[in-house]
Amino acid sequence: MTESNIEKRLKTLENHLAEESRDNPTLFQAVQSFRELDKIAYHLGILDNEESYATRVSWWPMIAVLGTFSAGKSTFINSYLEQPIQRTGNQAVDDKFSVICYTQDAMKTLPGVALDADPRFPFFQISQNIAEISATGKQRIDAYLQLKTCPSESLRGKIIIDSPGFDADSQRASTLRLTEHIISLADLVLVFFDARHPEPGAMHDTLDYLVTATIDRADSNKFLYILNQIDITAREDNPEDVVAAWQRALAQAGLTAGRFYRIYDKKMAAPIDDPQVRERFERKRDADMADIEKRMQQVDIERCYRIVGTLEETAKNIENTFIPxxxxxxxxxxxxxxxxxxxxxxxxxxxxxxxxxxxxxxxxxxxxxxxxxxxxxxxxxxxxxxxxxxxxxxxxxxxxxxxxxxxxxxxxxxxxxxxxxxxxxxxxxxxxxxxxxxLGWNQHTRRQISNLLATTNEYIQRLNDRFTNPSGK
Ligand SMILES: Nc1nc2c(ncn2[C@@H]2O[C@H](COP(=O)(O)OP(=O)(O)OP(=O)(O)O)[C@@H](O)[C@H]2O)c(=O)[nH]1
Ligand SMILES: [Mg+2]
Known part of the structure; x- marks a missing residue:
């Protein structure tokens, strides 16, 4: 018997989860529970044999890094991953979105169509959606997207997307649409601005796009606004003026409080001579950086709960909504x-x-x-x-x-x-x-569902033990 496509996809998913999270088997086991739920759903006629509930959840949280030209997006990613995976430079460097995901092997770059051929889910879905949104079809994916794999520990359990510098005025429509699409898929969006930019007020359209449009979204909580390269301002007589100008511009765009961070890259930074100023800059940077990294870590944890939550909800839905x-x-x-x-x-x-x-x-x-x-x-x-x-x-x-x-x-x-x-x-x-x-709804299926719900409770307990450690181990 030849293996069905869905079976292949589930197996690749399992392999990837096993490779990536050896110390956290809950997600791997969750796939088994999804399989059990699938069987019930096939029985009840809810799912087709070529479908699986497991393909409806996103298994890897996506962190999107957006922002203006040369704001230091790629530098930030390189330093986070501790690998020189992205090219950086003062000219506009990136003209493509890079989808960066974990591998045990060496760093590799693959063309965008590889996303389509690679049955690891999120890409699979992304590429499908991109084919939908770019009228010119799948061949063009290569022009917008590339896939990079990187053996960095920090990348486990997530996908990071680096994007080309953003400029609302000159951006091609297709890139804008892709940006929007990625924003809607992402679990966390880091929006980078460049403190070297002297006149934030002049970037009206860009701010409109990156701030105003994101502030009122239901998921606005997932956006972090980052003023990068503030080491440069240390040279000014009044470094606070630059930050204040940015704060004003962002406030005008609608951002009033919170989630506004100021950082710079330690390696790239110009040396700060005045020890007092240096101390102040470093302290602010370290605190903000810690917050940002915590949020990045958080998406990995959140996705574990989200996936188990989806499992539970789906099982409950069959009994409480679908059957009645x-x-x-x-x-x-x-x-x-x-x-x-x-x-x-x-x-x-x-x-x-x-x-x-x-x-x-x-x-x-x-x-x-x-x-x-x-x-x-x-x-x-x-x-x-x-x-x-x-x-x-x-x-x-x-x-x-x-x-x-x-x-x-x-x-x-x-x-x-x-x-x-x-x-x-x-x-x-x-x-x-x-x-x-x-048809197919009986004592047996009812028991199967309640067993499954009991299992999801166990998963949640295990996640709690792992992430919150209430027992203080
Ligand atoms: N002084 C200083 N320079 C930085 C910092 N971060 C990045 N740079 C430099 O700024 C330039 C642009 O950095 P990139 O990381 O390529 O910026 P990007 O946002 O990825 O740029 P595009 O992909 O072209 O939009 C590079 O020359 C970096 O070395 C920083 O915190 N401080
Ligand atoms: Mg870049």
Whole structure:
């Protein structure tokens, strides 16, 4: 038997998780739980055999690094990873987005299409979405994206995206769309500004785009605004003026408090002569850097909880939402079929009665069938066959009606599809009308779900032990 695509994807996912998080097996085990849930869903008709709940969660949190030209985005990433993975320089260096992910092996750069060929999920999805948003199709992915692998410990459990310098005025539409897309996928967005830039007020459009547009989002909490290269300002008579000008510009763009950091790269920094100034700069830098790194560490922890949370929610949803909803749909279908059947039965009876009565053939017909039992049998057979035909036709008609209703009721495509598929599975010709309990839903499946929920609790406990360490070990 050849292995299905979904099986291949799940195996690659498992391998990658095993390689990356040997000391944290919870996520690897979560894949097994997703597999169990898949089986239940196949049974109930919620999922197609080529689908898996595991492909609907993002397994690696994405940290996107955005910002203006030469703000030091790539330098920051290199220093975070302690590897010279990204080129840096004072001219605009990057013209592509680099998706950087963990490997045990050597550093490697692959073209954007590799994202498509690589079944490790997040890229798989990203590339699919990028193909959707860039009208020119998949070939063009190479022009915007590259994949880099890097054996840095700090990269375990996350993906970092380095982006080309941002300038709202000159940015190509496709890059803007890609930026937007990456922002929406990312779990944490670091927005870099360059303290060397003398006039932040002049960057109106860029600030609009990077600050104003992000501040009111529901997920605005995931944005950190970073003023980089502030070592340069140490040379000014009044270093605070530069920061103040930036703060004003950002406030004008809508950022009033918090999440505004000031850092510089220790290695790249110009030496600061005045020991007092140096001490002050270093202290601020270290404190802010620690905050930023903590948030980067946090996304790894958050994703563990998020994934286990999704598992739990999906399992609960089957029992608490899907089953009752399916039951309602089957009830509605039953009622509709009965209504159609009864209506048509009466129409036929009345029409026949009138026809027979008017033509006066009713009496002779009754006479005929009471004498000749063969004719009686034929008429009865015809009646049964006719009603049967009509009944099955009505079942189909009612099914179509309910299918249309499903279409109207579920605006979310994934949800709509699963109800349509399951409803279809639940209305085969042989299924008695009065059984409105969804097929495949029984004591056994119910127990499976409650076992799964117990397992997710164990996962959460284990994550708590690992990350919060309440026992003080
Ligand atoms: N003084 C100083 N220079 C820095 C700092 N960070 C980066 N640089 C220098 O600034 C220049 C630009 O850095 P990059 O990391 O290439 O900037 P980038 O944001 O990736 O630039 P693009 O990818 O071209 O948009 C390089 O020459 C770096 O050496 C810093 O904190 N202080
Ligand atoms: Mg760069």
């Amino acid at each position: 909803r399916m039951n309602e749909l089957l009830q509605a279908w039953k009622k509709r079929v009965i209504r159609y059947d009864v209506t048509l039965f009466f129409i036929v009876a009345i029409v026949l009665g009138i026809a027979l009565g008017m033509t006066g053939t009713l009496d002779s017909l009754i006479g005929l069938v009471t004498q000749n039992h063969i004719i009686l049998a034929i008429i009865l057979l015809l009646f049964i066959a006719g009603s049967g035909y009509i009944h099955f036709f009505m079942r189909k008609l009612a099914k179509q009606k309910i299918m249309d209703e499903i279409k109207g009721q579920f605006s979310h495509e994934v949800e709509r599809k699963q109800y349509q598929r399951a409803f279809n599975k639940n209305t085969p010709w042989w299924k008695p009308l009065f059984i409105t309990k969804p």
